[in-house]
Amino acid sequence: MATTTRVHGRHSATTVGPARRVLDVTVGGSLLVLATPLLLTVSIVLLLTSGRPVLFRQSRVGENGRPFVLYKFRTMRMVASGPEITAATDARITRAGSFLRRTAIDELPQLWHVVRGQMTLVGPRPESAALAARYPEQYRPVLLARPGLTGPAQLQYRERSAVPTDGRADLESWYLEVLVPLRVTADRDYLDHPTIRRTLYYLLVTALFVIGLADLQQQVTAQTASSA
Secondary structure (H helix, E strand, O other), rough: OOEEEEEEEEEEEEOHHHHHHHHHHHHHHHHHHHHHHHHHHHHHHHHHHHOOOOEEEEEEEEEOOOEEEEEOOOOOOOOOOOOOOOOOOOOOOOOOOHHHHHHHHHHHHHHHHHHHHOEEEEOOOOOOOOHHOOHHHHHHHHHHHHEOOOOOOHHHHOOHHHOOOOOOOOOOHHHHHHHHHHHHHHHHHHHOOOOOOHHHHHHHHHHHHHHOOOOOEEEEEEEEEEEE
16 A cells, blocks of 8 residues: 655555556666667767757655656756756756756656665656755645656756746746745646546657647746646
């Protein structure tokens, strides 16, 4: 039986059941093999245009709060510091990185985490430890779930949503105060009923997004969040 936790008065699964795990291994493993030529091509392009390292690595919060080191293609310049949240207009993003982020190709290396069981195909965003520590208390239970390669919140609230519409300059406060409630609501809806059918639906929408045939991103305002 899956362990559960209560989020805003409702229950949500925080472990991946056997059927979803089989899907993770079969689909994730197959995609990893099929994507190998693309992974190699992107690695070469980044090496030639941005230099080393090709992969970005960062400690993220995993299932039940256990940290793991996440890998993705590096899409930003090597700078000393910057906000944890990245908007589409961030000056740190390289030209090649802009394309990789727009198509989510930068996240393909995370298929390895899916196969290993550190992530699942569909679930909440793997949050950085720094931002997770600042989550409002009522939204922290979502951090117990196994993070996903994609998911409803990741499809709806991407970099376009990270641009504050109320004039504030602090992206991190915008993320924590405005986006986190919306993202948790979207993720909770899936986690309450993580069926194979719904999982396949989000995988299909993600595939359509990558090839440019679907885009669920939403423009967010503070009023949108207050009504969530």
